[in-house]
Amino acid sequence: MANAVCRGQSITGSRERRISHAGGVLAERSRATLSRVSTNLSAGGAVDRPRLHVATEEIPDPGRLSGLLPEPGALAWIRRGEGMIAFGEVARHKATSIAEAEQWWRETSAQVVVDRGLDGDEPAGAGFVAFGSFCFDHDNTPSESVLIIPQVVIGRRGGRAWRTTISNVGGDDWPSEDGPAAGAGALPVQSPGAVSFADGKLSGPEWESMIGETVRRINAGKLGKVVMARELLALAANPIDPRWLVARLAADYPACWTYHVDGLVGATPEMLIRRESGLATSRVLAGTIRRSDDADHDLALAAALSQSSKDLQEHEYAVDSVARALAPYCSGMNVPDAPYVLELPNVLHLATDVTAVAGPDASSLAMAAALHPSAAVCGTPTDAARATIAELEQLDRNRYTGPVGWIDADGDGEWAIALRCGRIDPDDPRQIRLYAGCGIVAESDPAAELAESVAKLVPMRDALGS
Numbered sequence: 492m493a494n495a496v497c498r499g500q501s502i503t504g505s506r507e508r509r510i511s512h513a514g515g516v517l518a519e520r521s522r523a524t525l526s527r528v529s530t531n532l533s534a535g536g537a538v539d540r541p542r543l544h545v546a547t548e549e550i551p552d553p554g555r556l557s558g559l560l561p562e563p564g565a566l567a568w569i570r571r572g573e574g575m576i577a578f579g580e581v582a583r584h585k586a587t588s589i590a591e592a593e594q595w596w597r598e599t600s601a602q603v604v605v606d607r608g609l610d611g612d613e614p615a616g617a618g619f620v621a622f623g624s625f626c627f628d629h630d631n632t633p634s635e636s637v638l639i640i641p642q643v644v645i646g647r648r649g650g651r652a653w654r655t656t657i658s659n660v661g662g663d664d665w666p667s668e669d670g671p672a673a674g675a676g677a678l679p680v681q682s683p684g685a686v687s688f689a690d691g692k693l694s695g696p697e698w699e700s701m702i703g704e705t706v707r708r709i710n711a712g713k714l715g716k717v718v719m720a721r722e723l724l725a726l727a728a729n730p731i732d733p734r735w736l737v738a739r740l741a742a743d744y745p746a747c748w749t750y751h752v753d754g755l756v757g758a759t760p761e762m763l764i765r766r767e768s769g770l771a772t773s774r775v776l777a778g779t780i781r782r783s784d785d786a787d788h789d790l791a792l793a794a795a796l797s798q799s800s801k802d803l804q805e806h807e808y809a810v811d812s813v814a815r816a817l818a819p820y821c822s823g824m825n826v827p828d829a830p831y832v833l834e835l836p837n838v839l840h841l842a843t844d845v846t847a848v849a850g851p852d853a854s855s856l857a858m859a860a861a862l863h864p865s866a867a868v869c870g871t872p873t874d875a876a877r878a879t880i881a882e883l884e885q886l887d888r889n890r891y892t893g894p895v896g897w898i899d900a901d902g903d904g905e906w907a908i909a910l911r912c913g914r915i916d917p918d919d920p921r922q923i924r925l926y927a928g929c930g931i932v933a934e935s936d937p938a939a940e941l942a943e944s945v946a947k948l949v950p951m952r953d954a955l956g957s
């Protein structure tokens with residue numbers, strides 16, 4: 492990816508450095524005089540682009556990342572204790588498509604001045620990054636996709652921890668000292684209090700009959716698979732603080748990617764595309780069984796899942812769609828012949844990890860644009876499945892089942908599929924919509940699919956404290 496990052500370049504004048512402790516995290520404020528390295532860019536003269544200054548430094552282990560979120564709007568990306576949290580906002584891009592956001596990021600990151608970075612091999616993400624969350628279907632939602640450039644990022648990966656500060660060259664030299672600090676001095680996290688649940692537009696039985704109609708359409712011959720989702724409305728006594736949910740999800744689902752971007756909170760097991768140092772990986776999930784409380788029984792369930800023709804077919808559609816979409820961007824693709832069983836605390840999934848060598852211009856977001864929507868969340872053939880969802884599902888999916896994740900200036904990044912999540916109502920933060928969907932194929936049984944959706948809602952229900 493084109494990258495005009497100039498580390499240690501274009502900095503003149505003295506630098507004053509002050510280290511202070513904020514919740515065990517070293518905060519630094521530096522003053523530097525920047526010589527102008529670029530003129531303010533506007534794409535086709537239409538869009539004002541921020542001209543940004545980025546500094547990253549190594550910090551001591553900051554402790555539990557989910558404990559560092561200073562305010563409810565802070566961004567989170569955590570898996571097995573590693574990842575990034577971020578706060579403050581330097582720029583927010585309302586994207587009309589994933590491809591358009593990729594273009595915006597490519598042009599914006601080409602204008603960045605990088606003052607300092609980490610010594611040696613930097614972990615992906617230790618530098619200029621944006622976090623994003625995209626709609627499932629831009630044509631069928633009033634809501635918007637976003638790419639957010641934060642002011643401060645704290646990350647931990649592979650035994651190293653860092654802090655990145657991003658500031659607008661056109662504005663103040665550095666983020667205001669009054670801005671939020673991670674950890675100490677942060678706004679306290681409030682429990683949601685008592686939570687009640689209600690069906691979304693469709694009740695359970697109505698959803699089952701909608702699934703019955705989907706199965707009929709599939710059997711009529713034009714569709715192979717359609718993923719149908721439902722929502723559950725949760726109403727809490729207090730405003731729902733995403734940090735409450737992030738902390739619980741990250742602790743209870745360490746193998747999943749726990750995220751919070753702009754009110755969308757969840758812990759997803761499905762990785763649409765991860766790109767790091769030229770290697771692309773995608774974890775495809777499709778085919779699900781609810782776990783029991785008994786380990787031996789779970790073993791039998793796992794064996795049944797890996798031999799279920801209905802689940803294997805559903806899985807095959809999803810893997811095919813990913814391999815086909817990825818092929819133009821990659822070489823040396825490896826697609827395992829058979830899936831393995833991924834165990835989560837609530838469900839078992841059939842899983843396939845596809846790996847490939849990414850082409851030099853294939854950023855993580857460019858590949859996400861090509862992959863979305865995969866048959867894991869939409870169906871096969873894509874256009875017919877998407878139209879069937881729009882016609883029958885009666886749900887505004889919003890950003891549920893869209894890509895969620897982050898990208899860095901080299902195009903590396905992680906874009907998961909926003910599953911096992913909820914969206915806090917921006918107009919009434921006591922309300923959150925929880926979503927769960929199921930892949931429907933010719934052999935699907937509506938009652939079993941409803942039960943599967945109930946199992947998929949468990950992580951968010953538990954995180955809310957019910």
Ligand SMILES: C=C(O[C@@H]1C=C(C(=O)O)C=C[C@H]1O)C(=O)O
Nearest residue numbers: 776777778779867927928929930
């Ligand atoms: C749509 C969801 O999950 C998708 C559907 C699956 C299935 O039907 O087996 C499994 C994983 C996901 O690809 C969801 O969790 O909401």
